Amino acid sequence: xxxxxxxxxxxxxxxxxxxxxxxxxxxxxxxxxxxxxxxxxxxxxxxxxxxxxxxxxxxxxxxxxxxxxxxxxxxxxxxxxxxxxxxxxxxxxxxxxxxxxxxxxxxxxxxxxxxxxxxxxxxxxxxxxxxxxxxxxxxxxxxxxxxxxxxxxxxxxxxxxxxxxxxxxxxxxxxxxxxxxxxxxxxxxxxxxxxxxxxxxxxxxxxxxxxxxxxxxxxxxxxxxxxxxxxxxxxxxxxxxxxxxxxxxxxxxxxxxxxxxxxxxxxxxxxxxxxxxxxxxxxxxxxxxxxxxxxxxxxxxxxxxxxxxxxxxxxxxxxxxxxxxxxxxxxxxxxxxxxxxxxxxxxxxxxxxxxxxxxxxxxxxxxxxxxxxxxxxxxxxxxxxxxxxxxxxxxxxxxxx
Amino acid sequence: xxxxxxxxxxxxxxxxxxxxxxxxxxxxxxxxxxxxxxxxxxxxxxxxxxxxxxxxxxxxxxxxxxxxxxxxxxxxxxxxxxxxxxxxxxxxxxxxxxxxxxxxxxxxxxxxxxxxxxxxxxxxxxxxxxxxxxxxxxxxxxxxxxxxxxxxxxxxxxxxxxxxxxxxxxxxxxxxxxxxxxxxxxxxxxxxxxxxxxxxxxxxxxxxxxxxxxxxxxxxxxxxxxxxxxxxxxxxxxxxxxxxxxxxxxxxxxxxxxxxxxxxxxxxxxxxxxxxxxxxxxxxxxxxxxxxxxxxxxxxxxxxxxxxxxxxxxxxxxxxxxxxxxxxxxxxxxxxxxxxxxxxxxxxxxxxxxxxxxxxxxxxxxxxxxxxxxxxxxxxxxxxxxxxxxxxxxxxxxxxx
Numbered sequence: 191x192x193x194x195x196x197x198x199x200x201x202x203x204x205x206x207x208x209x210x211x212x213x214x215x216x217x218x219x220x221x222x223x224x225x226x227x228x229x230x231x232x233x234x235x236x237x238x239x240x241x242x243x244x245x246x247x248x249x250x251x252x253x254x255x256x257x258x259x260x261x262x263x264x265x266x267x268x269x270x271x272x273x274x275x276x277x278x279x280x281x282x283x284x285x286x287x288x289x290x291x292x293x294x295x296x297x298x299x300x301x302x303x304x305x306x307x308x309x310x311x312x313x314x315x316x317x318x319x320x321x322x323x324x325x326x327x328x329x330x331x332x333x334x335x336x337x338x339x340x341x342x343x344x345x346x347x348x349x350x351x352x353x354x355x356x357x358x359x360x361x362x363x364x365x366x367x368x369x370x371x372x373x374x375x376x377x378x379x380x381x382x383x384x385x386x387x388x389x390x391x392x393x394x395x396x397x398x399x400x401x402x403x404x405x406x407x408x409x410x411x412x413x414x415x416x417x418x419x420x421x422x423x424x425x426x427x428x429x430x431x432x433x434x435x436x437x438x439x440x441x442x443x444x445x446x447x448x449x450x451x452x453x454x455x456x457x458x459x460x461x462x463x464x465x466x467x468x469x470x471x472x473x474x475x476x477x478x479x480x481x482x483x484x485x486x487x488x489x490x491x492x493x494x495x496x497x498x499x500x501x502x503x504x505x506x507x508x509x510x511x512x513x514x515x516x517x518x519x520x521x522x523x524x525x526x527x528x529x530x531x532x533x534x535x536x537x538x539x540x541x542x543x544x545x546x547x548x549x550x551x552x553x554x555x556x557x558x559x560x561x562x563x564x565x566x567x568x569x570x571x572x573x574x575x576x577x578x579x580x581x582x583x584x585x586x587x588x589x590x591x
Numbered sequence: 592x593x594x595x596x597x598x599x600x601x602x603x604x605x606x607x608x609x610x611x612x613x614x615x616x617x618x619x620x621x622x623x624x625x626x627x628x629x630x631x632x633x634x635x636x637x638x639x640x641x642x643x644x645x646x647x648x649x650x651x652x653x654x655x656x657x658x659x660x661x662x663x664x665x666x667x668x669x670x671x672x673x674x675x676x677x678x679x680x681x682x683x684x685x686x687x688x689x690x691x692x693x694x695x696x697x698x699x700x701x702x703x704x705x706x707x708x709x710x711x712x713x714x715x716x717x718x719x720x721x722x723x724x725x726x727x728x729x730x731x732x733x734x735x736x737x738x739x740x741x742x743x744x745x746x747x748x749x750x751x752x753x754x755x756x757x758x759x760x761x762x763x764x765x766x767x768x769x770x771x772x773x774x775x776x777x778x779x780x781x782x783x784x785x786x787x788x789x790x791x792x793x794x795x796x797x798x799x800x801x802x803x804x805x806x807x808x809x810x811x812x813x814x815x816x817x818x819x820x821x822x823x824x825x826x827x828x829x830x831x832x833x834x835x836x837x838x839x840x841x842x843x844x845x846x847x848x849x850x851x852x853x854x855x856x857x858x859x860x861x862x863x864x865x866x867x868x869x870x871x872x873x874x875x876x877x878x879x880x881x882x883x884x885x886x887x888x889x890x891x892x893x894x895x896x897x898x899x900x901x902x903x904x905x906x907x908x909x910x911x912x913x914x915x916x917x918x919x920x921x922x923x924x925x926x927x928x929x930x931x932x933x934x935x936x937x938x939x940x941x942x943x944x945x946x947x948x949x950x951x952x953x954x955x956x957x958x959x960x961x962x963x964x965x966x967x968x969x970x971x972x973x974x975x976x977x978x979x980x981x982x983x984x985x986x987x988x989x990x991x992x
Binding site: 239240413418498514588 | 987
């Protein structure tokens, strides 16, 4: 999934990813992303009532128009850590701010890893110092940052695009994200950081980000457990252009942001812990987005659906029964189901099908496609998840100890 | 869990459990429970919008005052089977009614097993005939019935009690149930059948049953997937007494029904597919039952909590973060957590604890106790679930094929 060769770093941004010893494995555990010029910034965050300290710090700041950077550690979530955790998040921002000569409230903070442990502040202090020294505008900086935010991810996740405005200016957009479990977002998910050299006021940036997150990071799950640390942040430093984005350029930017967020979001269930299949769920013909999302989530989060796909078992009753308990008052005669294109259930009645052929089709493809077609209205949502495997259980039965 | 020696069969009931070939394994797959006298009957059913054909049949009938019996098959759920499925459920009631000389609408029907296949009606017809011939008021009849309703259950599930009325009459109450997966009840769960020789009008019986189900079968989950077939039925034939239950006798009966339902309900996560721990979740100090239940369910259904318990991993952040996404607007400073009696989190702040000792305690006990103590109000709910193991995945990745 690393396609760094095709990616350009937005102008005026530098990044780094280094090892400061928070992870016992010795892998990279601190990332720093800096803009040399003040940025507009926007963010979306977990709705979990037990929100991590860095989420509380960031939430109070964005949207904002003079942001300078984002400092991130992995290996420790700084969540459920009380007042001391908040103090530590503030201190982490201060340390980073000192390195780039700005105020603490011009730096956003993120953490990911185990919940309920205080940050090792000596390592954080050393790490911020090391990361500041390693900052580079070369591709290497963002590549290292994408590694430094990983926890149980098996691959780093990056996406980017370039757009050309009506005036011929070239705008770059680059994003990195992490996540492989505790994925069941409500309003935002896991960690994702986007940078662009577009010039865009913070309120329009927030609107564009919220809209993009809604159809991307909010449409994925691994096991449905919403994290305490979910954070999506974007910095826009305006270095690609003189005047703010407007008119059709603004529309093009919003579309580009949606595309990059969707590309990043899909990588998360694609790298779901222990997963052997990525599952795309299309819920079509619903009365509104709320009911389509409720059905998509119920199907995506059902362990029985997820294990059936893992076993290449066309046990479609599990899919329609999951839709049935989503809390939407449909009648079964309004529902049809296709699995990898094979029609299995039509308006409440089973269809004869070749179970061996469907099973082989599921087994032979890493991508699985579930289509639930309702006859209720015109709303369609697309949702991504992954299967549930014994490997997921092994990975999670023994994570902190 | 079979304690038949201590159980008495309510007067005037007969039962049977036989093999008619619906299950390929050759195990028992049809149960028949009959009262020789008309009964009052009550029931609670799944809220799944894809409700099985037998659920639709029963739901239209109860509460009712002239019911005669219940006929049940395992190995096929008769769910998502369209009009033909409804016709088959009706036919199953008719076949049973003919055997005991009553009308079809005096017989309740239940099915459990794979979804989306039509019932093999030739086998059902043979089975009803065989079951009718095997009916007996001896303990053997109910014991066989408790086996005949099993699917992936590893043990049959039975509970009963006896109460003595103010007039010295002896009332018997006996229940059997099944369930090991697709357990995430809303209003009722899986199959449970209760019989009593108490005399009680159908509306009072329905009230007593609904109340009992609310604190028993509605407080359990295995993986949170609500079945299409959840059904709890009770028949009361009045053979123990001349006048209907009233006053303190009625209160005693309601309590007895709650106790038997709770005993049966707890057996289901205790026999959860692949489970190595039964988990009791106490959510205390909430403002109302709705918020306490939402938190209990979120914790119970989190695969991350379930795998942590399986791994004897005191990774308590997963528990408080699951509470945090339950949709209840608590503040983390209102929350304390104990795990098997060990205090781990107090009013939003982590407590130092001996992780090795807590891990050993979880590993050494099949029963795990999670206590979430809020400082919000006076409501307490108790909920039961089980851990998530690789064995659950193996069992469910390969069930129909």
